[in-house]
Amino acid sequence: MKKLQADEVYKKCDHNIFDFETTEELQPLAGTIGQDRAIASLEFGLNLPAKGFNIYALGEQGTGKMRAIRTLLSEKVKKEPVPPDWCYLYNFKNPDAPVAVSLPAGRAIEFQKDMENLVNTLKVEIPKAFESKEYDKQRNKILEDFQQKQREWFSTVEEEAKAKGFAIRKALAGLIIVPVKRDGEPLTEEEFQALDPDTRKRIDELGKMLQDKLDDVVRAVKEAEKLVKDMLIRLERQIALDVIEQPIEEIKKKYSFNGKIIEYLDAVKEDILNNIQDFKIQEETVPPMPPFMKIQREVSFSKYSVNILVDNSATEGAPVVYEPNPTYLNLFGRIEYKIQYGMAITDFTMIKPGSLHKANGGYLVIDAMALIKNLFSYDALKRALRSKEIRIEDVWEQYRLITTTTLRPEPIPLNVKVILTGTPFLYYILYNYDDEYRELFKVKADFDIRMPRTEENIKKYAQFVSLCQKEEGLLPFHKSAVAKIVEYGSRLAEHQEKLSTQFSSIADLIRESHFWAKKDGKNQVYEEHVNKALEQRVYRSASIEEKLRELILEDVLIVETSGRKVGQINGLAVIDLGDYSFGKPSRITARVYLGKAGIVNIERETKMSGKIHEKAVMILSSYLWSKYAIKKPISLSASLTFEQLYEMIEGDSATCAELYALLSSIAEIPLKQNIAVTGSMDQKGEVQPVGGINEKIEGFFELCKIRGLDGTHGVIIPRRNMKHLMLKEEIQKAIKDGAFHIYAIDYAEEGLEILTDMPAGELGQDGTYPEGTINYFVMKKLDEMSELFKKKEKEEEKKNEK
Secondary structure (H helix, E strand, O other), rough: EOOOOOOOOOOOOOOHHHHOOOOHOOOOOOOOOOOHHHHHHHHHHHHHHOOOEEEEOOOOOOHHHHHHHHHHHHHHHHHHOOOEEEEEOOOOOOOOOOOOEOOOOOOOHHHHHHHHHHHHHHHHHHHHHHHHHHHHHHHHHHHHHHHHHHHHHHHHHHHHHHOOOOEEEEEEEEEEEEEEEEOOOOHHHHHHOOOOHHHHHHHHHHHHHHHHOOOOHHHHHHHHHHHHHHHHHHHHHHHHHHHHHHHHHHHHHHHHHHHOOOOOOOOHHHHHEEEEHOOOOOOOOOOOOOOHHOOOOOOOOOOHHEEEEOOOOOOOOOEEEEOOOHHHHHHHHOOOOOOOOOOOOOOOEEEEEHHHHHOOEEEEEEEHHHHHHHHOOOHHHHHHHHHOEEEOOOOOHHHHHOOOOOOOOEEEOOEEEEEEEHHHHHHHHHHHHHHHHHHHOOOEOOOEEEEOOOOOHHHHHHHHHHHHHHEEEEOOOHHHHHHHHHHHHHHHHEEEEEEEEOHHHHHEEEEEHHHHHOOOOOEEEOHHHHHHHHHHHHHHOHHHHHHHHHHOOOOOOOOOOOOOEOOOEEEEEEEEOOOOOOEEEEEEEEEOOOOOEEEEEEHEEEEEEOOHHHHHHHHHHHHHHHHHHOOOOOOOOEEEEEOOOOOOOOOOOOOHHHHHHHHHHHHHOOOEOOEEOOOOOOOOOEOOOOOOOOHHHHHHHHHHHHHHHOOOEEEEEEEEHHOOOOOHHHHHHHHOOOOEEEEEEEHHHHHHHHHOOOOOOOOOOOOOOOOOHHHHHHHHHHHHHHHHHHHHHHHHHHHHHH
């Protein structure tokens, strides 16, 4: 057993190791502290271009994952080439499948402007060409020639008909030949029937012959009209071609390096020639009133525009995108719609990019938990990384009862390094249960929550304080305040030789200390302001702890801190509320009676015990039997419980306390109630370290302090927990004054001696313990109980025989 001194329960930081007075004199921290393993993994993953070597950066919140990633990427991307621009163009062959085109960085905007200028030029030049005298001259000549031939053909038939007493008249069925009288009036039906049969027959024959000739002329005129129409179309195409040929050729020459653009420009030229009317000046018509409104074709030139998806004209090096909300649409882009005449319509200009498009050729950083929470995002990301292409799809299409027409944009090749950030728990869930994840995220960057407390790291801590101070415009920190923050880093790490790397908590303490120094009217932050910040942080969160302590002081929750009791001891537990943890003393009792039931864990029987606690009780049983039942079997029934426990219990840190309560109950030796116990134990009786040691000690100390420290109060802890002690100053002073004691033990029997002021006793060669020792009384009592139980069994047998 070792009784600890005040300097052993807290490791101070000597502020004289700092070569500055305030952090104003320090260079702010550049880079990351204490994460060499994680940084090496990140550098490996970022520099290996092979498929599947994406990165998962795992670590607890506040360990500096994002800061490290930002720092590394900011330097790395400067040396990498800028990726190309991406744009979508109208597909004249299949309008529902827009064409994806890549261009060197900055050239997409040029191409967009070139196409805008082309369309604007053609809107002016094409109408001007069709208003020219040359066009009118050629068009009029074609029409005049046609009209001349038309007149000649009809004149020939008309003269022949006139010579034979016929004339050409218009009817509903078209032009017809009718007989006429001498005055030129058509012969009526009555007049025709009044003629003799021979004359009627002759008129019929002549009329039929002339009608056939007229029909031939009509057919010839219609054929000529088609030819004229074709000639006019060819004329218009030629006139338009003369206008568009040169500007399109200039654009083709400028982008001759890109075959897709050349093909696109050829299609643009052909489409303009086929839709010349769109460029001609349209007569403005008064729109009809709403009851008579009809959907009319609107002239749109959007199909000649360029939809820039990714513009890297202002990008320096490779792009880095941090996606805070990785929904499917935010990652992969979307196709937007607009409502027109009650219908949702879209086109290729409404295709919008996602984070993957913007990060293509660079790096994409995503929070893993946010990715998993968003529907479709995780599976779609894996699919994109596997296929190395980005598809913009309507993800809800497969769930609709009725399919809708939408665009199918051409996929874009994907070349991106994805970095997921998240907790270790999520990393191992994905790694063990998702085979695809293991193939795609092969690099693990593990950010530790602690680092060695070396002089180098202490000085880097000071630089971190300087960084926060200068970035946020805080008051300078005196070196005494920095030393106190370093000590808090060890308390947070729960280790005297370690420092916490959860810098978000350290940064919060820095800000809070600045607040109290400012409120105190100081121009620097001193040690007392850091202490004030820590005190106030506890005060803001300790409401539940104080209420539980009040219940103990009022004897609602019974915890005795004086006197001695048989089969009763004070154990120590930690209650973790998430934002605040504190120690809570708990009364553990044991009762022994005749029987062979062994040790009964009441918490287990009531299903209020976790697996680890159940295992601890079984280890305790094993230790008891191996120590006292070597030579002969023992008969024992005992029960163990945490009194006034109204919630689940888990953990093995009460094993020693339960053993002491059980042995006290067996040997009927009272235990000191002014000493609390924590510590796990193995089957051989060696005491093992436990967690939350500082909170446990402080919780019992606070209770004893309120009731009045009398120099007998203390705590028994595992010796292996000594390096984890970072107790508050008040306890250090109490230890120094002899008002409170901390005992560190290696073996369970050492604690038993402290609690009883009796020697434990060692097993002799004859299998017995020395008289007057605790083990002697335990063994004696167990033998008596075994004899009594055997005697009772024999009596029961005799009674049954009778």
